[in-house]
Amino acid sequence: MIRFTAKLGIYFMLLDNTKNGFTLKSNFELRKAYLLFKIISNKTLTNIGKTALEISLKLRLPILFIVKGTVFEQFCSGETLVESFDTVKKLHNKNVKSYLHYSVEGLENENSYDLSLNEVLDSINFVSEKKILDFTVFKPTAIASNVILEKRSKGESLNDNEKKLYKRAYERFNKICELAHKKDVKILVDAEESWIQDAIDEIVLDMMIKFNKDKAIVFNTSQMYRHDRLGYLKNLHKVAKENNFHLGIKLVRGAYIERENKRAKKNNYLSPICKSKELTDDNFNKGASFILSNLDLFSLFSGTHNEESIYKIIEIMKSKGINKDNSCIWFGQLYGMSDNITFNLASEGFNVIKYLPYGPIKEVIPYLIRRAEENTSVKGQTSRELELIKKELKRRDSI
Numbered sequence: 530m531i532r533f534t535a536k537l538g539i540y541f542m543l544l545d546n547t548k549n550g551f552t553l554k555s556n557f558e559l560r561k562a563y564l565l566f567k568i569i570s571n572k573t574l575t576n577i578g579k580t581a582l583e584i585s586l587k588l589r590l591p592i593l594f595i596v597k598g599t600v601f602e603q604f605c606s607g608e609t610l611v612e613s614f615d616t617v618k619k620l621h622n623k624n625v626k627s628y629l630h631y632s633v634e635g636l637e638n639e640n641s642y643d644l645s646l647n648e649v650l651d652s653i654n655f656v657s658e659k660k661i662l663d664f665t666v667f668k669p670t671a672i673a674s675n676v677i678l679e680k681r682s683k684g685e686s687l688n689d690n691e692k693k694l695y696k697r698a699y700e701r702f703n704k705i706c707e708l709a710h711k712k713d714v715k716i717l718v719d720a721e722e723s724w725i726q727d728a729i730d731e732i733v734l735d736m737m738i739k740f741n742k743d744k745a746i747v748f749n750t751s752q753m754y755r756h757d758r759l760g761y762l763k764n765l766h767k768v769a770k771e772n773n774f775h776l777g778i779k780l781v782r783g784a785y786i787e788r789e790n791k792r793a794k795k796n797n798y799l800s801p802i803c804k805s806k807e808l809t810d811d812n813f814n815k816g817a818s819f820i821l822s823n824l825d826l827f828s829l830f831s832g833t834h835n836e837e838s839i840y841k842i843i844e845i846m847k848s849k850g851i852n853k854d855n856s857c858i859w860f861g862q863l864y865g866m867s868d869n870i871t872f873n874l875a876s877e878g879f880n881v882i883k884y885l886p887y888g889p890i891k892e893v894i895p896y897l898i899r900r901a902e903e904n905t906s907v908k909g910q911t912s913r914e915l916e917l918i919k920k921e922l923k924r925r926d927s928i
């Protein structure tokens with residue numbers, strides 16, 4: 530199935546196998562997914578859909594069943610942890626692991642942060658009870674105030690009340706990482722906007738020093754669309770070497786490019802984002818290469834749908850003689866996207882994991898809107914999805 534081309538030095542065509550890629554999808558589901566991506570690929574239709582949804586929700590019109598049968602089904606694994614576990618088992622049968630995320634965005638207050646903390650702690654306990662799960666995840670702004678994280682990132686001094694709030698936020702990080710360590714569950718900390726990220730990096734570094742002594746349990750996320758992140762990774766490596774702990778890194782390109790550039794322009798500072806997509810791609814690949822060259826200390830969770838980067842990582846692994854199932858290397862994709870990557874890598878024996886968002890339909894709508902908007906803006910990704918579904922339907926029709 531895999532062709533190895535000496536000239537290119539890469540596995541070629543691995544990710545094009547649509548029979549593997551859509552192994553879990555019936556013809557009906559594939560046709561539905563095709564229609565959905567077709568609508569999403571059209572910016573005007575996506576905007577109309579978004580506005581119609583918002584108005585219908587305000588007017589309390591019964592439209593949730595439409596959401597359920599369309600975007601929810603495509604991008605979410607269920608309304609509850611238990612409901613999602615059916616999907617987890619289906620994926621596991623195909624050698625694909627899962628990590629579940631309660632994708633409900635709470636209010637920005639201490640009460641809501643405490644509720645989110647409990648949800649993350651519950652998810653760690655859930656994962657530790659289920660033998661087929663390894664990771665869980667949380668978003669820092671679900672447990673800590675944006676305002677405090679921003680002030681801390683800027684190095685501004687905090688007043689007494691803010692110091693108290695920062696301490697409470699720090700303790701929430703600590704409770705999560707402590708339980709993850711105790712239960713041997715790997716924990717991914719999502720990356721956020723650059724103006725609050727320094728404070729997050731600082732706390733997560735403390736957590737890695739404390740809980741990653743024997744292996745990577747705590748994973749920070751590095752957004753490689755930021756031009757300073759290769760330096761960040763190199764510095765982390767130095768600190769880990771000097772202080773004898775392991776580094777877990779979720780490597781991504783980054784999700785907030787528009788907000789980042791807009792804010793930099795408005796406030797007249799140099800944008801932290803690479804000047805072009807090519808520079809981001811290069812930065813991502815260099816980051817992956819640096820990590821793979823230092824696997825004695827690093828674990829890599831590669832969160833990308835970019836096929837070139839995946840081929841690159843496979844190529845580096847091959848050239849360094851790293852086993853496909855090395856326990857320090859994971860490939861992650863979002864549920865409902867890039868199944869060709871997920872199932873083809875898994876069938877070849879690589880460690881693959883799907884990000885499974887779940888929650889009550891009404892509550893996960895902001896996540897679903899973001900997914901639809903992202904797919905509208907990531908033109909290449911949507912047309913790739915459409916191309917692959919079309920190819921698979923044709924293959925099935927010809928049998």
Ligand SMILES: Cc1cc2nc3c(=O)[nH]c(=O)nc-3n(C[C@H](O)[C@H](O)[C@H](O)COP(=O)(O)OP(=O)(O)OC[C@H]3O[C@@H](n4cnc5c(N)ncnc54)[C@H](O)[C@@H]3O)c2cc1C
Binds near residue numbers: 719783784
């Ligand atoms: C499992 C997983 C976990 C994730 N976790 C996080 C997270 O914690 N935090 C987070 O921010 N994101 C996260 N993401 C999203 C991720 O950062 C990307 O937005 C998304 O995956 C698309 O990038 P790509 O590498 O898949 O592929 P591609 O489609 O090749 O890349 C698109 C990305 O390239 C960058 N880009 C596009 N145009 C330009 C340009 N003109 N100049 C510079 N850069 C450009 C942007 O980052 C854009 O999102 C996660 C993604 C996955 C799959």
